[in-house]
Amino acid sequence: MDGTVLIADDDRTIRTVLTQALTRAGCRVHATGSLAQLLKWVEEGRGDLVITDVMMPDGNGIDRIPAIREARPDLPVIVISAQNTIVTAIRATEAEAFEYLPKPFDLPDLMSKANQALSRRPRKSDPVPEPLPTPREAADPAMPLIGHAPSMQALFRMVARVLNADLPVIIAGEAGVGKTTIARSFHELSDRRDRGLAILTSSDAGEDAIARAADKARGGTVVIENPAGFDASAQARLIGLIEAMESGPDRAHAPRIVATTGSDPQADVASGRLRSDLYYRLAGVTVSVPPLRARVDDILPLAAHLLARAAAQGLPERSLSDDAAAMLRAHPFPGNVRELENMMRRLALTASGTAITATEMREALSQQTGHRAAAPAPVSTVAPTPEPAGVVPLPQVGSRLSDSVEAHLQHYFDLHGDALPPPGLYDRILREVERPLLQVALDATGGNQLRCADLLGINRNTLRKKLTELNIEVTRRRKLM
Template sequence: MDGTVLIADDDRTIRTVLTQALTRAGCRVHATGSLAQLTKWVDEGRGDLVITDVMMPDGNGIDRIPEIRETRPDLPVIVISAQNTIVTAIRATEAEAFEYLPKPFDLPDLMAKANQALSRRVRKSDPLPEGGAVTRDSADPTMPLIGHAPAMQALFRMVARVLNADLPVLIAGEPGVGKTIIARSFHELSDRRERGLAFLTSADAGDEAFSRAAEKARGGTIVIENPAGFDQAAQARLIGMIESIEAGPDRAMAPRIVATTGPEPQADVANGRLRSDLYYRLAGVTVSVPPLRARVDDILPLAAHLLARAASQGLPERSLSDEAASLLRVHAFPGNVRELENMMRRLALTASGAAISEAELREALSQQGGAAPAMPVVAAATASPATVSAPSPGPAMTGGTGRLSDSVEAHLQRYFDLHGDALPPPGLYDRILREVERPLLQVALDATGGNQLKCADLLGINRNTLRKKLTELNIEVTRRRKLM
């Protein structure tokens, strides 16, 4: 790798580690905690690549990209950010950043992107519309489209890539995951945001309703909610509406079609609930929204976001106690984001103090349809010490054998006993494996001094699998591994 890299990040640790890694790779590096200094270097003609954080003490890194492109159109910019929201991903894409990587990032991945950027230059293209970045920031900041989990970051990248494409979009996912919010974002964050937005549900099945929606959304967006829920006659009318829009005389002002559906739309086609000809008209691009169980590490940041939003709407300011946070993290959330939002609003209104207690959260969970007691299975790495209980000595442990299987069995039996005659929430298998896997990886990493190659060999897995698991479990590491 050859070239000069300019780094702007207010985190000294990240500056140091990136400087060392890039220097070892053969690059010359200038690092600063100031966007003003970065701008000065760019204006002086220094650098073949910029790596910048977003939120800096003296400004926003993405806001500087248009200036950099105007001054140095061939200078690629890699954006790294802890602001893991869909707006950040979209703004980085619109500003034509070479790459956007959410924190915590994988250092080998960043190095590979840096090598690609130094090997070629980003083409010069049209500048952003005047005020475009400000408009994106002014889009509804209360939308709970946040997430560090790989599944959510993949979703954000997909939305950013097709946001302004002239293609219909089908948004698939389980009930309550936020499909309607994603659908709304395709309108409110796109170039169509100044035009109309119309929604069609199975209750709006008549020709008159379809005509009103098409007129209201002229040049904007029509969102069709769960087309498989429309009867066959209404689905035929939907096809007619789409065909008239696509073949109409005013094609330039045709609304974009965005539809929401269940997690397996092709199964709806197979069983006859959704007409295949309608499905293929809607599925220009299919976007899958992951359930909360696929992004466990997003639950607590999302809960904090929802509590802050409730406070901005006039409810008391609340936060989660450590004990409540540990309990919330192991809840199965059959209702996904919608369930979490309803629960946080109720707790914001009813909690007795500024910090929501474990007892208050447990009561709220029971009202939602099944509490999740604090998981006692090898949870020292993730739970508050107050919530971790030693297992009751079982017959196989009293003789000092201390077999791991006996200890795990005792913990599991206690967990089941906490539910009395009821069963634990669904998804127990994945939750148990996650609780065991995290401390195993952490102890193995500590034992190998943070060397991923040695750690993978110790565990008997390949290095790529280890990296994937570290990302999925959001394990903070040091040295040459994922950085915060």
């Protein structure tokens, strides 16, 4: 590797690590904690590559990229940032940064990107691009799209690349991962943001509603939520709408189509729930959103963000104690980010002090999962201690399972007040029952899957498939056969 690298980061440790690694690789390095000093070096003609942080004491690194390009159009810039949000990725892409890497970054990956940037320096005869305007400020979406996990960073990069492309998009993922928020981001962060946004659901998919959505979103964006849930006639109307927009006289002002689906839209096609001709009209680009359990390291930053947002909305300021944070991180979150958001808002309302305690977190988790974390007390003739307000008591030993399920379901409905719970309740409840059933059966059979399958009365391959689908990890006591 050959060349001079300019580093701007207010973290002395990062400057030292990068300086040592790049020097060993054969580069000359100038490092500073000031964007003003960085820009001065650039204007003096120094450097073949810039590596800059975003949030610096004297400004924003992304905001300085236009000035860098104006002074040195051929100078590549790598952006590194602890602000692991979709907005940061999009702004870095809009500013035409050579690469964007979240902190903490993988050093070999950064070195590889630096080598690519230095190797692709343009020749003197290469055309000089026009300077870019200052990147626009973009507001964070309603639900935080935060993620350091590689899967989320890959998602952010994909969104940034296709944000302003004239291609339909499918956003696939489990319920609660934030698909509708990402769909809105395709509109709110794009060049179409000043035009209309319309959202179509299966509950309002009549011919008039679809036509109104197309008119409202003229030149903007139409979001279709779960097209597999539309009936056959509504799907046919959607196909007609898309064909009219693609070939009609007003096609120059056609809205962009963004659809949200379950985690496997092709399975919906195979089962007949989603028309294949509609699917292929929607699937210009498919973006898959990972479940929260697949990015455990994002749980605590998300929780902190949600608590801070609740405080900004007028709720008490809260933080997580260490014990509460550990319990939260270990939760499987079948409801994904939506479940975490609801839990943080409830804790912001109900916690007794500034720091949320382990006891308060245990109570909140028990309400989320529908069972208490502690084992039930033995049968006694003494009257039970009254439960705290709003908590559904466990049924006494000997009561029917259906009574317990009914009580928890009623409590779940009560939490939504006059509103109904989100659609898809049937499948969510079945999954909530299925998970503990499989876990208890595995424990009872010592982890022997053949015996467990026989106990449950299902095929062993079916059991294996369910363990994978529900992300049930097999411990040493439950060794796979």
